[in-house]
Amino acid sequence: MALFNIFDIAGSGMSAESVRLNTVASNLANADSVSSSPTTAYKARYPVFQAIQSSLMSPGTGADPTRAADAAVQVRGIVESTAAATASYQPGNPLADANGYVYNSNVNVVEQMADMISASRSYQNDAQVLETSKSLMLDTLKLAQG
Amino acid sequence: MPLDLNAYLGIEPDALKVYSQRAEVLAANLANADTPGYQARDIDFRAALAAAGPQGNALRQAATSANDLAAAGGADGEASTATGDLSTEQFLKYRVPLAPSLDGNTVDSQMEEAQFAQNTVRFQATLTFLENRFSELTTAIVGQ
Numbered sequence: 001m002a003l004f005n006i007f008d009i010a011g012s013g014m015s016a017e018s019v020r021l022n023t024v025a026s027n028l029a030n031a032d033s034v035s036s037s038p039t040t041a042y043k044a045r046y047p048v049f050q051a052i053q054s055s056l057m058s059p060g061t062g063a064d065p066t067r068a069a070d071a072a073v074q075v076r077g078i079v080e081s082t083a084a085a086t087a088s089y090q091p092g093n094p095l096a097d098a099n100g101y102v103y104n105s106n107v108n109v110v111e112q113m114a115d116m117i118s119a120s121r122s123y124q125n126d127a128q129v130l131e132t133s134k135s136l137m138l139d140t141l142k143l144a145q146g
Numbered sequence: 147m148p149l150d151l152n153a154y155l156g157i158e159p160d161a162l163k164v165y166s167q168r169a170e171v172l173a174a175n176l177a178n179a180d181t182p183g184y185q186a187r188d189i190d191f192r193a194a195l196a197a198a199g200p201q202g203n204a205l206r207q208a209a210t211s212a213n214d215l216a217a218a219g220g221a222d223g224e225a226s227t228a229t230g231d232l233s234t235e236q237f238l239k240y241r242v243p244l245a246p247s248l249d250g251n252t253v254d255s256q257m258e259e260a261q262f263a264q265n266t267v268r269f270q271a272t273l274t275f276l277e278n279r280f281s282e283l284t285t286a287i288v289g290q
Contacts, residue, residue, distance in 0.1 A: 002163075002170040009170065013177030020180070049181040051174075069167060069189075069238060071174035073181055122179050125255060129173045132266050136169070139273050140162075144280035 003140075005070050006133040008054035012072035013126040019047050019075045020119040027107045028116075034088075034102040036095045041085035042105035044112070050076040081106050154283070158276050160198035164191060165269040171238065172262045175253050182249035186241040186258065194237040 023045045035041040054072035055064045064070075083106040091100035152159075168189045178184040243252040 002166040005170050006173040009173045009177045013179075016177075017180070049178070051178050051181050051184045069171045069174060069187070069235075071178055071184070071187075073177050118180065122176075122255070125176050125179065125259060128259075129176055129262060132262070133169060133173070136166075136266060136269055139270065143273060143276055144284075 002069070003133050003137050005054065005067065006129065008057075009070065009072045010126040010130040010133070012054060012057065012074065014123055014130075016047070016049055016073040016075050017119045017123040017126065020049075021116065021123070023047055023078065024112050024116045024119065027105075027112050028109065030105050031107040031109050031112070033105050034090075034093065034095055035085075035105075036097050036102065038085045038087070038103045041103040042107065043085075044081035044083070044105070044107045045078050046081065047078055048076040049073050083108075155276065155279055157195070157198070158272050158279070161195060161272050162269065162276070164189065164194045164198070165265055165272060167194070168265050169262065169269070172258055172265060175241075175258045176255065176262065178251075179253045179255045179258070180251070182251055184251050184253060186243070186253045187238050188241055188261070190237045190239050197237075 027044045030042040033042045050073070051071045052074045053063055053067060053070050055061050055067060055070070057072060057074060085103040085106050087101045087103050089100055090096055090102045093102050096102050168191060171187055171189055175186045175188075178186075241252055241254075244254060244257075
């Protein structure tokens with residue numbers, strides 16, 4: 001029954017969105033981190049989402065041609081932002097380089113907050129879909145029982 | 147007296163099947179609301195049900211006009227095999243987006259939510275119709 005597949009699909013969506021929330025948490029926590037060189041400065045992280053048939057996500061199973069409608073989400077990987085780290089002059093900071101500069105993370109806090117809201121809304125949508133499908137299945141089970 | 151349960155239930159079980167497949171497609175759209183390049187899909191419900199429908203309708207008409215349930219029972223064998231291989235693949239269509247987005251994703255979460263809610267209500271309505279049919283049967287069997 002197609003309703004069973006929804007558990008896989010919405011579940012994969014929730015897990016992908018929670019990875020996204022995780023990266024947002026890391027980025028926000030490190031928004032004010034400084035470093036002594038631009039290369040070691042914290043870079044904002046972003047997950048890369050990709051559509052995939054949910055049967056392919058569990059190891060040892062191949063694509064199922066009868067499940068054409070099935071498109072779950074997987075996190076393909078995490079990429080780091082390539083935006084340049086800004087330098088600020090803080091000669092008193094123990095992490096400052098020879099010229100007295102420290103390098104800030106390239107996290108854009110406003111962008112991260114917007115990302116957080118988007119991830120949480122998508123998570124709520126998936127949870128709602130799961131809940132609705134569950135009650136539909138239970139209603140179907142109760143058919144003709146009185 | 148042979149009563150053909152499939153003919154008695156009519157189009158409702160097929161409708162239920164198409165509704166559950168449509169729920170799956172809409173769930174996939176919502177799960178991929180943030181996937182770059184994902185193109186939202188939907189089931190052409192009319193076509194999907196029509197593929198199951200003509201047999202169902204013809205059966206019901208045959209059963210009511212001839213007033214002979216046994217004759218309908220003979221024809222039903224074909225109908226159930228015809229609807230058995232009903233797959234959604236051929237009825238999947240891509241949605242036309244209202245506004246293009248930079249990442250190529252064509253999912254409109256609000257619209258998908260609304261469609262999902264509508265699909266759910268229709269699923270429940272079909273369940274109610276089926277429930278009524280079963281209670282009619284129970285009344286006929288128990289006789290009170």
